[in-house]
Amino acid sequence: MYNFKEIESKWQKYWDEHKSFKAVDNSDKKKFYALVEFPYPSGVGMHLGHIKAYSGLEVVARKRRMEGYNVLFPIGYDAFGLPTENSAIKQNIHPRVLTDRNINVFAGQLKKVGFSFDWDRVIDTTDPSYYKWTQWIFLKMFEHGLVFRDKTLVNYCPSCRVVLSNEDSQGGKCDICHSEIVQKEKDVWYLRITAYAEKLLEGLKEVDYLPNIKVQQENWIGKSEGAFVDFKIKEIDDNLRIYTTRPDTLYGVTFMVMAPEHPLIDKNKDKISNMDEINKYRELASHKSEFERTQLVKDKTGVKINGLTAINPVNNEEIPIYISDYVMMGYGTGAIMAVPAHDDRDYDFAKKFNIPIIEVIKGGDISKEAYTGDGEMVNSGVLTGLKNKKESISKMIEYLTKEGIGEKAIQYKMQDWAFNRQRYWGEPIPIIHCPHCGDVPVPYEELPLKLPDVENFEVGQDGESPLAKIESFVNCKCPKCGRDAKRETDTMPQWAGSSWYFLRYIDPHNDKEFASFDKLKYWMNVDWYNGGMEHVTRHVIYSRFWYHFLYDLGLVPTSEPYQKRTAQGLILGPDGEKMSKSKGNVVDPNDIVDKYGADTLRTYILFMGEYGLEAPWNESSIKGVARFIDRVYNLKDKVIDKEGYSSELEGLIHKTIKKVSEDIESMKYNTAIATLMTLVNKYSEKDNLTKDEYLVLLKLLNPFAPHVTEELNEICKLGKPICESTWPEYNIDKTKEENVTIAVSVNGKVRATIDVNVNDSEEDMKKKALSEENVIKNIDSKEIVKIIVVKGKIINIVVK
RNA sequence: GCUUGCGUGGCGGAAUUGGUAGACGCACAGCACUCAAAAUGCUGCGGUUUUGCGACCAUGAGGGUUCGAUUCCCUCCGCAAGCACCA
Numbered sequence: 001m002y003n004f005k006e007i008e009s010k011w012q013k014y015w016d017e018h019k020s021f022k023a024v025d026n027s028d029k030k031k032f033y034a035l036v037e038f039p040y041p042s043g044v045g046m047h048l049g050h051i052k053a054y055s056g057l058e059v060v061a062r063k064r065r066m067e068g069y070n071v072l073f074p075i076g077y078d079a080f081g082l083p084t085e086n087s088a089i090k091q092n093i094h095p096r097v098l099t100d101r102n103i104n105v106f107a108g109q110l111k112k113v114g115f116s117f118d119w120d121r122v123i124d125t126t127d128p129s130y131y132k133w134t135q136w137i138f139l140k141m142f143e144h145g146l147v148f149r150d151k152t153l154v155n156y157c158p159s160c161r162v163v164l165s166n167e168d169s170q171g172g173k174c175d176i177c178h179s180e181i182v183q184k185e186k187d188v189w190y191l192r193i194t195a196y197a198e199k200l201l202e203g204l205k206e207v208d209y210l211p212n213i214k215v216q217q218e219n220w221i222g223k224s225e226g227a228f229v230d231f232k233i234k235e236i237d238d239n240l241r242i243y244t245t246r247p248d249t250l251y252g253v254t255f256m257v258m259a260p261e262h263p264l265i266d267k268n269k270d271k272i273s274n275m276d277e278i279n280k281y282r283e284l285a286s287h288k289s290e291f292e293r294t295q296l297v298k299d300k301t302g303v304k305i306n307g308l309t310a311i312n313p314v315n316n317e318e319i320p321i322y323i324s325d326y327v328m329m330g331y332g333t334g335a336i337m338a339v340p341a342h343d344d345r346d347y348d349f350a351k352k353f354n355i356p357i358i359e360v361i362k363g364g365d366i367s368k369e370a371y372t373g374d375g376e377m378v379n380s381g382v383l384t385g386l387k388n389k390k391e392s393i394s395k396m397i398e399y400l401t402k403e404g405i406g407e408k409a410i411q412y413k414m415q416d417w418a419f420n421r422q423r424y425w426g427e428p429i430p431i432i433h434c435p436h437c438g439d440v441p442v443p444y445e446e447l448p449l450k451l452p453d454v455e456n457f458e459v460g461q462d463g464e465s466p467l468a469k470i471e472s473f474v475n476c477k478c479p480k481c482g483r484d485a486k487r488e489t490d491t492m493p494q495w496a497g498s499s500w501y502f503l504r505y506i507d508p509h510n511d512k513e514f515a516s517f518d519k520l521k522y523w524m525n526v527d528w529y530n531g532g533m534e535h536v537t538r539h540v541i542y543s544r545f546w547y548h549f550l551y552d553l554g555l556v557p558t559s560e561p562y563q564k565r566t567a568q569g570l571i572l573g574p575d576g577e578k579m580s581k582s583k584g585n586v587v588d589p590n591d592i593v594d595k596y597g598a599d600t601l602r603t604y605i606l607f608m609g610e611y612g613l614e615a616p617w618n619e620s621s622i623k624g625v626a627r628f629i630d631r632v633y634n635l636k637d638k639v640i641d642k643e644g645y646s647s648e649l650e651g652l653i654h655k656t657i658k659k660v661s662e663d664i665e666s667m668k669y670n671t672a673i674a675t676l677m678t679l680v681n682k683y684s685e686k687d688n689l690t691k692d693e694y695l696v697l698l699k700l701l702n703p704f705a706p707h708v709t710e711e712l713n714e715i716c717k718l719g720k721p722i723c724e725s726t727w728p729e730y731n732i733d734k735t736k737e738e739n740v741t742i743a744v745s746v747n748g749k750v751r752a753t754i755d756v757n758v759n760d761s762e763e764d765m766k767k768k769a770l771s772e773e774n775v776i777k778n779i780d781s782k783e784i785v786k787i788i789v790v791k792g793k794i795i796n797i798v799v800k
Numbered sequence: 801g802c803u804u805g806c807g808u809g810g811c812g813g814a815a816u817u818g819g820u821a822g823a824c825g826c827a828c829a830g831c832a833c834u835c836a837a838a839a840u841g842c843u844g845c846g847g848u849u850u851u852g853c854g855a856c857c858a859u860g861a862g863g864g865u866u867c868g869a870u871u872c873c874c875u876c877c878g879c880a881a882g883c884a885c886c887a
Contacts, residue, residue, distance in 0.1 A: 001839090170883080212804055212882090219803060219883060226887080244887060257887090300885085326885045336887045344801090345885055413886055533881075607825075609813060613806080614880085621812065624825045627840095634840095671814070674824035681824090684841095743820035748868040750820050774854080788867055794819045798867045 001626070002633045004597030008707040012114055020723050021065070021116040023072035025519055032069040033523050034061045035502050035562075037531035037539070038076040038123075041102035043087055046109045047579070048571045048589050048617070049532070052605045056568055056667060057530045058115050059606065062703035063664055065116075066727035072523055073116060074505035076123035077103050080131075081494035082160060082176050085425035089458055095425040099126055109590065113598045114706055116723075121508045125497030130504065131427045132448035133514035134496050139430055139441050141549060146192040147419075149439065153261070153329070154418055156184035161463045163188055165418040165493065167538045183286065189429065189490070190416040193545045197221050197412040200544055209565040210612070213536050220537040222413025227397050229337065229406035231256065231310040234318065235271050240264065240310055243332030243411055247400065248392035251380040252339040252360035254350065256310045256321040257302065259329040260285045265305070272307040278323060285325040300326055300349040313405040314381060324349065332411055341366045417542070419493060424457035424466040426491030434478035434485040443479050451491075465489040498539055499546040502526055502561065514555075521557045529562040540565065566667060570614040571605070579617075587617050599705035600626045606669035606704060625673075629705055631680055632697065632712070635689065639716050642690040650734060652682060653696055657730035660700045669704070676701055691718050696728045743794045744769040746778045754795075762789050769795045 015021065034057045039050055061073040079099045088095040103124065110117065123130055141147050155164040157174040163186055168175040193200075201221050204214050226245035233240055240256060258264065260282040269275050281303045302324030310319045326345055327336055340350035340357045347370035350357055357366055360380045364371020377383045377392055382399065386392045400406030420429060430442035430449045442449050452473040457466040467473055467489035478485035500514065506523045507515035531540075540562075547561040572578060573585030580586065592601045604625040609615035645653050656679045663672035679697060683689055695718045698709040702722045713722050736758070742765075744752045752772040756765050766787055769775060775797065782799040789795050 215804060216882065222883090222886065224886070242887080246887080324885095326887090328886070331886045338887085343887070345887075348885095411886075413883090537882080607812090615812070618812065618826070621826050628825085630840095670812095671824080674814075677824055741820085745820080745868075748819095748866095753820065777854095786867070788819090790819055794868085796819080796867055 001630055002708065004599065004708065007711045008112075008114060008598050011707045011710045012111055014710075014721070015114075015116070015723065016111075016119070019120070020721075021061075021071070021073065021118050022120060023074070023118045024070050026522065027070040029068060029070035031072065031523055031527075032061075032064045033072045033526045033528075034064070035505075035526045035529045036073075036075070037535065038078050038498070038501060039106055040081065040083070041077045041079050041099065041106045042083055043098070043102055045105050046589055048587055048605065049568075051113060051589050051601065052568050052571055052611075053530060053532065054110075054113075054115055055602050055605055056566070056611055056669070057528060058602075059664055059669060059703040060528060062116055062706065062723070063661075063727060065723065066699070066702075066725060068726070072121075072505065073118060074121045074123075075110065075115070075117040075119075076121075076501060076505070077106065077125065078494075078498045078501070079103065079124055079126040080426045080492075080497055082162070082421075082423060082425070085423055085457065088425070094453075095457070096126070099124075112593055113589070113602065116706070121505050123501060123504050123508055125501065126425075128448040128450050129511065131497065133504070134427050134492065134500070135430045135442075135447050135449060136444065136514065137500060137546060137550070138427075138492070138496070139444065139447075140553065141191060142431070142441050144549075144553075146195060146549065148190050148192065149187065150190060151185065151187045153183045154186045154188050155181045156186065158182055161459045162421050162423060163418055165495075166415050167417070167495075167541070168493070170537070188418050189420040189431075189488075191419045191545075193417045193542075194412060194414060196545050196548050197223070197414055198410075199548050200541065203544065203548065203560045207560050207563060207565070209562075210567060213533075213540075213565055213567060216533075216536045217541060220414060220541065224411050224413075226409055226411065227393075227400060227406050228333065228409045229313065229400060231313060231319070231337070233321075234309040234311055235307060236268055238264070238268075240321070240335055241333045242335045242337045243409060244337055246339065246342065246393070247396040247406070248377070248380075248383060248389060249339040249342050249360050250312065250314045250337070250396060251383070252341050252358045253312055253317075253319060253337045254340060254356045254358055255338045255346075255353075256319055257324050257327045257336050257338055257346075257349070258305075258321065259327045259334040260323050260325055261329045262323070262334050264335075265323065268308065272305055274303070274306045278303050278305065281323065300324060300345070300352050302326075302349065302353070304353070313400075313403070320355070322349075322353070330415060331413065340370065342370055342372055344370045344372065346370070417545075419496075420488075420490035421493050422459055422463055422465040422490055424451070424454065424491065426493065427451075427496055428467065429488045429490055429492060431488040432476060432478060432485045433488065434481065434483065436483060437478055437480045437485075440478055440480050440485070446479075465491065467491070495539055495542050499543045500550070502529075502543070503547075503550075503556065517555070517557070524556060524561070525558050525563045526561055528564045528566070530566045530568065533567045536567070567612060569610070569612050571608070572614055572616040574617050574619065576616045592622070596622060596626050597629075597707075599708045600629055603629065603673060603704045607673045609670060611667045611669055628677055628680065629708060631684060632701065632705075633708060635680070635683055635694065635697075636712050636716055638683070638686065638689045639691060639694045640688045643692050644690055645693055645696075646690060649682065649686075649693060651737060652679065653693065654730040654734040657696065657700065657728045658732075658735050661727070661730070664703070673704065691716065694718065698722060699725065699728050740792055742792065744772060744775055745794060745796045746775060747799060748796060749778075751775050751778045758792065765789060765795060769797065 036054050036057050061071050065071050084095050084099055088098045155169040157164055159177045159179040160174060169181045172181050174181055201223055224245050226243060227247040228241055228243055230239040230241050302322045305321045308321050310321055312319055338346040340346040341359045342361055359366050360378060361375040362378055363373050363375030374389050377386045383392050397408050428449045428451055432440045432442060434440050452470050454470055459466060474486050474489060476485055476487055503515045507519045510516060544561060550556045551559050575585050577583055577585060604622045607625055656675055659675045660672045694716060698713050699722055702709040710722055739755060739757050741753050741755050743750045744754055751774045754768050779799050785798040785800050787797050
């Protein structure tokens with residue numbers, strides 16, 4: 001095996017010294033901005049997932065440079081957050097010290113793998129010169145009414161003692177420690193991301209994301225169109241407003257349901273005769289675990305509110321009102337009209353509580369189950385006889401609007417972003433609480449509002465932020481009135497710094513703005529962004545939101561940040577399971593680099609399988625790639641002092657250039673490498689190779705295995721370093737073979753193959769096909785109905 | 801339950817504007833080199849059957865469209881990811 005250790009460190013040094021991958025501002029060249037998700041510098045160092053995520057775009061970035069682009073391929077560290085803080089507490093060192101230490105480990109590892117990042121643009125979200133601008137954008141949002149405070153039920157992790165956003169508690173589990181989330185009433189800072197729901201949805205139309213990424217974001221935003229309808233309540237002078245997507249079924253309403261926390265209940269408790277029962281149910285509902293709430297879907301629970309009766313606005317029928325936990329306070333108005341005949345959940349509820357079921361759409365059997373399909377409207381006043389759902393809905397909305405009892409409405413599942421965390425290691429929220437002026441923003445010129453240096457950064461037992469204990473930090477003067485005031489002591493969530501980092505790469509040392517508009521204009525959009533599927537409904541949504549906001553302020557030049565977004569599949573352990581410490585199936589990339597070299601590791605990771613799918617690690621398969629690179633290395637002895645391509649290799653070489661070039665663009669790295677293997681197999685059969693034949697192989701392989709290809713290029717004196725050279729070109733005419741072997745089939749079954757020339761006439765080919773012995777045998781005495789000729793592919797003889 | 805994928809040899813995986821299924825790699829077997837092993841090189845490698853040519857079967861299951869289906873359509877089964885009582 002060749003000496004990869006020496007070769008790899010030699011070329012890494014060369015690239016470093018020559019700043020080979022420096023992105024140039026204000027260049028005349030076409031730009032290409034390739035972005036990978038910057039790592040969270042955890043204590044355990046990089047894992048194989050990082051290498052796979054970065055290798056994908058690394059190959060594209062290296063190819064683009066050779067194609068003449070000015071490439072920005074940056075890296076940095078997303079370093080604020082709970083894991084570092086928890087680990088710092090455990091090891092009893094300061095998170096700052098730990099973060100610096102971890103960043104060093106990561107930088108060393110990234111360089112050892114030979115990624116072509118621009119190391120002059122490294123950013124660290126925990127650096128005050130960086131988070132100054134995170135705070136600045138936050139204040140801009142505050143200024144524009146996108147930041148608000150509310151005391152509501154929120155997702156709370158009792159183990160981390162911290163409030164979490166919806167995005168951070170998907171599946172009812174804490175994103176950090178995976179323990180069960182509980183609902184707790186808390187005072188929370190929100191970012192009004194819902195104000196951008198429509199823009200985030202619309203923006204998806206103009207970008208090139210993988211289809212599943214788009215779909216997942218659309219589902220997360222969860223737009224639905226329907227109507228608000230106001231139901232009068234008989235006993236009081238008030239309306240119960242509900243949201244429905246099916247106003248066409250209004251005549252089928254037989255009861256109403258409110259969420260247990262609905263404010264109307266407490267407001268009218270003196271009118272309600274069974275408050276005790278209701279309070280008991282509310283108490284019970286609030287203690288239900290996530291498991292119970294999702295598993296017992298069929299078994300509906302609830303309590304009828306005695307003393308309040310709703311009036312159906314379309315027919316003045318009196319309708320009972322219930323509370324039940326299958327209605328959520330956080331969506332719509334927290335109350336629904338129930339149409340058991342045409343909604344599964346309402347049906348289950350009605351059956352359990354013996355409530356009448358009135359059919360208003362024909363087509364099902366409502367004695368057995370709810371009918372949710374289309375059909376003719378019955379028992380429905382003005383709608384009766386209509387057959388088209390859309391028409392019925394719009395006619396009803398028209399009616400509601402005219403009568404002043406309802407209106408068209410749009411709702412989103414996405415909720416506002418709970419933005420404060422009761423922890424130390426995050427950006428301080430730059431707000432001052434003044435007893436006279438309320439919440440006052442820290443003046444822009446006082447940014448960055450630095451994290452105070454503290455001894456003890458553990459969370460208080462009651463869940464208050466560690467910063468609350470630092471009196472010198474907490475006590476301050478109100479910037480507005482100058483009187484005594486107190487600082488907000490919560491910090492921003494982990495996702496804050498990453499919501500705009502791709503903009504900072506463009507102008508990382510600017511101390512006047514987060515980035516200059518001129519530079520943004522040259523570099524934006526990000527042409528290609530690759531990362532994990534797990535960030536699709538978190539980071540990618542959040543950062544699009546921040547970017548849309550900045551666009552509305554005129555501070556960034558385009559409406560969407562990422563032109564293209566792709567995702568890599570997981571690398572599983574050798575046992576086919578997700579890698580995890582507890583399973584003991586974790587493969588450390590360092591060990592692989594030491595054993596086989598970075599070139600082999602990078603190439604193998606991209607050879608494993610389809611890039612977007614998960615694939616298990618296989619220690620013996622990597623040997624195949626090591627062997628391949630070794631064979632490429634040994635070919636150097638066959639190179640003779642001659643130029644051009646030999647005639648027997650020319651076609652194959654042009655085809656290989658075409659295939660590898662196209663496969664890289666569509667992330668089909670595995671077949672690109674397989675094609676190169678085929679070329680190497682052919683080269684191995686030959687006694688000698690021309691310089692050009694060898695060079696084209698080295699260039700095509702270079703994005704995957706940059707070190708060894710540079711070395712071989714130098715050893716064989718083939719020209720300037722490959723990273724400063726150009727990408728090979730192919731001639732389309734030379735990729736087309738003159739003579740091809742095509743199949744001859746009889747009734748679709750292949751019976752023979754014949755060699756034909758592209759210039760042969762159809763008649764000649766038919767004649768040739770019909771003279772094949774095995775073809776004749778299979779036609780036998782049957783009648784030839786027709787003969788289908790597909791040029792260059794197949795001849796099919798149809799017999800009867 | 802809903803959404804989105806996926807299902808091909810012993811294994812990872814190729815092949816889709818429908819056109820020779822199994823590229824490339826791993827594992828395995830045989831041969832060469834070697835005192836021997838490793839490394840390397842060469843050959844073979846879906847199943848059944850045949851001395852051989854070949855024949856038949858085979859891309860989760862069953863149907864359909866077609867001269868021809870891994871590819872398109874319908875039904876079903878299984879696996880994975882995400883969402884989850886969203887009215």
